[in-house]
Amino acid sequence: MANASSKLTNSGCKRVQLNLGKVAEIPLRHRTNIRSLSKALNFPKSTVHRRIKEGKIRPHSNALKPCLSEDNKRARLRFCLSMLEPNSLQGQPMFKSMYDYVHIDEKWFYISKEAERYYLLPEKEEPHHCCKSKRFITKVMFLAAVAQPRFDENKNEEFSGKIRIWPFTYKGPAKKNNKNCAVGTLETKAIVSVTKDVIRACLIEKVLPAIRSKWPRSSATNTIFIQQDNARPHVDPFDVGFLEAVSRKGFDIRLSYQPPNNPDMNVLDLRYFRVIQSLQYQEVPINIDELVYAVEKLFEELSRETLDHVFVTLQACMLEVMKINSGNNYKLPHMEKRKLMRDGSLPCQIQCEPHVVENALAHLHLSPGF
Structure with a gap:
């Protein structure tokens, strides 16, 4: 019979609680990549990355468009x-x-x-890609x-x-x-x-x-x-x-x-x-x-x-x-x-x-x- 201490109720790392409301308060210029966002939130990059995979934070590519008069x-x-x-x-x-x-x-x-x-095998040499300018x-x-x-x-x-x-x-x-x-x-x-x-x-x-x-x-x-x-x-x-x-x-x-x-x-x-x-x-x-x-x-x-x-x-x-x-x-x-x-x-x-x-x-x- 297993001991009470071996039950899987509270074992493992505890989930880091991230207040997602703070993300909206951070200027956009500090939200351009995971590193800058994690620094602004004062949380590890791995925590921010998990929230992105869960869909709690949405990545977005912003294309430059013509300015219309x-x-x-x-x-x-x-x-x-x-x-x-x-x-x-x-x-x-x-x-x-x-x-x-x-x-x-x-x-x-x-x-x-x-x-x-390119996608290479681990033992393959990286290709050389060059031009004059x-x-x-x-x-x-x-x-x-x-x-x-x-x-x-x-x-x-x-x-x-x-x-x-x-x-x-x-x-x-x-x-x-x-x-x-x-x-x-x-x-x-x-x-x-x-x-x-x-x-x-x-x-x-x-x-x-x-x-x-x-x-x-x-x-x-x-x-x-x-x-x-x-x-x-x-x-x-x-x-x-x-x-x-x-x-x-x-x-x-x-x-x-x-x-x-x-x-x-x-x-x-x-x-x-x-x-x-x-x-x-x-x-x-x-x-x-x-x-x-x-x-x-x-x-x-x-x-x-x-x-x-x-x-x-x-x-x-x-x-x-x-x-x-x-x-x-x-x-x-x-x-x-x-x-x-x-x-x-x-x-x-x-x-x-x-x-x-x-x-x-x-x-x-x-x-x-x-």
Whole structure:
């Protein structure tokens, strides 16, 4: 028979009582990691870590967002309202399908990250990762053009939405001998300064022909809007060279701006570029040619479901913007899009509550027929 002293009633280490109410009183700058938080609370790091695992303390990554002026907010709210179906404002408001919009944007793709994480066996040597300067990692700017994918009644793809992605590169002679080529050999080089003339040439010589060749013939007579951000090198909607190039063919293609300081109003900035870049790092390119090949290949291989989901996410973001009267301090909505897609119930147009539209119009002092 066991002794009373051997019973497991009060044995072991006693649980440290942590007053979680004190956490809210600590300035955010002293809550950026477990070490600083434990020091501010005057508790061991292990105690704080246990409370995090238990869910009593929630870790949060805070991304830096653009600072919006009042003019930015008003333009942002007007943009979201303009994306509603005009005929739906009197009944159940609904966002446009966006089938006639092409989103374009540029992004720098780097050949490598400053820091990489690998998983190694204990006896294996750590890989050596180096470059001449962290400030000058090899990079190439790309311009991408995408639209919302289209499907028939049986969910068969009619249009992938992926128009193309183009690198800003050129062929030039090598200025000196190196391990890859001799002096004078033509090699691929990145265009460092992407000016308005470069963007205009890309639009006229590459983007417009690609849209005309890939656009579904069933809607070729509709007006196609190329949406771009407000970067200085971008071409004005009334640019003479662009309008002349558009008038040569039968398509009605127009340029339009998204609200300034609003990357979340473009599907490429919203998520699509991030997906491509995360996959591109796994390709491990060693020169510009391999980097260009990897980005172009991943752009073509990325599933059209991913692009379709980002367009649905864009509508959900615009709905959140209208709910908070044009701010950008909202949480990215999660709709379980993959589950809805499997069930065949993923919407291509999101409905909006009438009171949300009414509040947004009142905030702008507009009438329902704005």
